[in-house]
Structures are given as C-alpha cells and as structure tokens.
Amino acid sequence: MHVLDKPGMSMEAVTRGRNRPMDIHDAIGKTSMVRLRKVVPPGCADVLVKLEWENPTGSMKDRMALAVISQAEEDGRLRPGDTVVEYTGGSTGASLALVCAARGYRLRIVTSDAFAREKRDQMAALGAELTLVPSEGGLTTKKLILDMIEAARELSREPHTFWTDQLRNHDSIAGYHALGEEIWSQTEGKVDAFVHCVGTGASSRGVATALKRHRPGIRLIAVEPAESSVLLGGQPGPHKIEGVGVGYVPPLWDPGLADGVEAVATADAKEMTRSLAREEALFAGTSSGANVVAAIRVAERLGPGATVVTLLCDSGLKYLNTDVFRSG
Numbered sequence: 165m166h167v168l169d170k171p172g173m174s175m176e177a178v179t180r181g182r183n184r185p186m187d188i189h190d191a192i193g194k195t196s197m198v199r200l201r202k203v204v205p206p207g208c209a210d211v212l213v214k215l216e217w218e219n220p221t222g223s224m225k226d227r228m229a230l231a232v233i234s235q236a237e238e239d240g241r242l243r244p245g246d247t248v249v250e251y252t253g254g255s256t257g258a259s260l261a262l263v264c265a266a267r268g269y270r271l272r273i274v275t276s277d278a279f280a281r282e283k284r285d286q287m288a289a290l291g292a293e294l295t296l297v298p299s300e301g302g303l304t305t306k307k308l309i310l311d312m313i314e315a316a317r318e319l320s321r322e323p324h325t326f327w328t329d330q331l332r333n334h335d336s337i338a339g340y341h342a343l344g345e346e347i348w349s350q351t352e353g354k355v356d357a358f359v360h361c362v363g364t365g366a367s368s369r370g371v372a373t374a375l376k377r378h379r380p381g382i383r384l385i386a387v388e389p390a391e392s393s394v395l396l397g398g399q400p401g402p403h404k405i406e407g408v409g410v411g412y413v414p415p416l417w418d419p420g421l422a423d424g425v426e427a428v429a430t431a432d433a434k435e436m437t438r439s440l441a442r443e444e445a446l447f448a449g450t451s452s453g454a455n456v457v458a459a460i461r462v463a464e465r466l467g468p469g470a471t472v473v474t475l476l477c478d479s480g481l482k483y484l485n486t487d488v489f490r491s492g
Contacts, residue, residue: 167199187266188266191220192219192220192227192230193226193343195216195218195219196215198212200213202444204460205460207464208466208467208468209462209469211460213446213455214473215476216475216477217447217478217479221255221259221262221286222258222478223478224343226259226262227342227343228256228259228339229262229263230259230263231336232330232339233248233267233269237267241326243324244268246269247270247325247326248269248270248271248272249271250316250327251274251275251313251315253283253406254279255283257283258286258287261290273295274312275294275295276296276298278299278302278304278406280483282481282484283406284296300402301402302404303403304392304402304406304410306410306412331410331416336364336416337416338370339366340366340370341371342374347374353379354471355375356466356471356472357383357423357459358375358383358384358473359385359455359462359474360384361388361454361455362387362395363407363408364410365414365415365416365417365418368417369417383423385424385458386422387427387454387458388409388428389403389408389409389427390428390429393427395422396427398427404450405433405450405454406449406483408451424462426461430450432453433451433453433454434453435453436454438488440476447480451478452476452477455475455477458474459473
C-alpha cells in the first residue's frame with residue numbers, strides 16, 4: 165500500500181510540479197494517507213486516514229469548491245464580474261474564497277457565531293464578505309441552517325449572482341470522485357470500508373461512487389451526531405460537531421449507497437480529536453474525531469486483515485479557540 169507510516173507529504177505531493185510553475189488549483193488533492201497506530205485497540209482491522217488538511221485552505225472542501233466553480237463557469241451560470249454566494253459553517257466558505265480569489269470573483273458568505281472564529285477569519289482574509297446569522301447558544305441546529313439558507317437565498321436574488329447552494333449542488337459530488345480514486349490507488353484496492361461524516365452528503369456519495377465502481381462490495385458507513393441522528397430516524401437536535409448534522413436528511417444524500425450509519429456523540433468526537441493530536445500527532449477538527457470513533461467501531465467488527473479508510477477532514481488550526489483544544 166502507498167501508506168505513510170508517519171504524517172507528512174507524500175513523495176508525489178512533494179515532487180509534482182517541479183517541472184513547471186504550479187497554479188494554486190494544482191495543489192488541491194493527492195493528499196497523504198497514514199495508518200493509525202495508538203488509538204486503535206488490538207484485534208481490529210487497520211484504520212487508515214487521509215490527511216485532507218494538506219489541501220490549500222486546510223480542508224477537504226477545496227475539492228468541491230473547485231468543482232462547483234469550474235462547472236458553473238463551463239456551462240455559463242458564472243461569468244466574469246459575477247458574485248458568488250453561499251451559506252457555510254466556514255470550511256466551504258474558505259475553499260470558495262480561495263477559488264474565487266484566484267479567479268477574480270466577489271464572494272458573499274452567510275455564516276454564524278456557532279462556528280469557529282478561525283474559520284470566519286480565514287474566509288475574510290481570503291476576501292469573502294461575511295453576513296452573520298445568530299445561533300442558539302453557539303450550537304448547530306436545524307433552525308440555524310434553515311435561517312442561513314434563507315439569508316443566502318435573499319442575497320442570491322441580486323443581479324449577476326451565482327448561488328453555489330452546497331446542500332443541493334450535484335456538481336460538488338463529482339469534486340470527490342478523485343478522492344475515491346486516490347483511496348483506491350493508495351490502498352492498492354485493499355479497502356473494505358469507507359467511513360465518513362455526513363454534512364451535505366456530497367463527499368460520502370462522491371467517494372463511495374468511485375470506490376464501488378471498482379468493487380461494489382466496499383462498505384460505506386455514514387457518520388452523524390448522536391444528538392441529531394436523523395439518518396437513523398431520530399429527531400434533530402443541537403450539537404457541536406461543526407460542518408455535519410444539518411438536522412434533516414440532506415437532499416444530496418443517497419441511502420442506496422450506504423451500508424450503515426454510526427451515531428457519534430459530540431463529547432466522544434471531541435475526546436478522540438484530542439487523542440489524535442496527543443497520541444498520533446494528527447491535528448484535526450471535530451468531525452475528524454467523529455470519523456475515527458466510527459471507523460474504530462467498524463474496524464472492531466471487521467477484525468484483523470481488513471482495512472477501513474476514513475478522512476481527517478480539516479486542520480485543528482481551524483479550532484484553536486474552541487473548547488476542543490482551548491485550556492483554561
């Protein structure tokens with residue numbers, strides 16, 4: 165397998181582009197994969213993680229941002245001089261800000277105080293204009309998501325505006341096909357299950373589609389907050405796993421691709437996020453912690469000899485001032 169035994173850039177990532185100047189878009193994708201060594205109990209399948217913080221903004225969302233902007237340009241929905249609008253907790257917004265800055269588009273983002281300040285600062289630093297929607301005690305709720313969507317809808321009615329509308333934009337799914345191909349290549353086809361949180365549903369769907377084309381028996385296990393376990397038929401509720409669990413079944417979710425759903429409590433996701441940093445030297449965000457909690461459950465069921473792959477979705481640098489890492 166093309167798996168690194170310790171974190172770091174893959175040799176391919178280091179060497180690509182040496183023969184020509186790189187565009188910022190060339191830096192998206194082809195992220196490293198590492199094996200978890202300490203947080204996985206004995207007697208489990210191998211658990212491998214993709215280091216998606218190696219993307220330029222520190223998030224896997226760079227993949228979908230490039231896909232949706234490129235497709236909108238290609239089919240004429242987005243033209244020079246237009247404005248891009250989106251609602252986001254931050255990672256999608258930073259990724260869109262990166263692509264829009266590189267291609268010269270104005271970007272207006274609807275976000276909230278429920279999400280990490282670092283994410284809002286990163287979006288603004290890349291040129292995004294922010295509209296803040298107040299939350300209920302800093303929690304992600306169904307009402308907050310719907311309020312953000314409506315605020316973005318109002319902005320989208322202005323002339324020469326393209327609304328990426330991430331929860332309904334099918335172009336974002338194709339942005340993750342390459343991620344699935346990377347996983348297949350790096351594991352040399354030896355992957356038994358892919359485990360990942362559901363936000364919009366696009367990344368799970370895109371990766372699973374690519375993997376199942378190679379081998380239909382690969383299992384997709386979705387992950388959602390236990391406090392808002394709607395995919396398992398539960399009621400929506402407030403939680404603090406940023407970027408996932410919108411409080412209802414997202415329109416892009418395809419239940420036909422999923423082989424199971426794991427509900428992970430916010431407290432467990434946070435604790436695993438801290439353990440990944442202290443024990444594995446992997447500095448990631450809370451949804452990454454949830455992914456690993458669920459991946460270990462799957463690995464325990466599959467047992468030795470199997471391989472489970474999940475994602476470290478973004479960098480812990482986006483959460484330094486949250487209660488995940490803040491001390492005192």
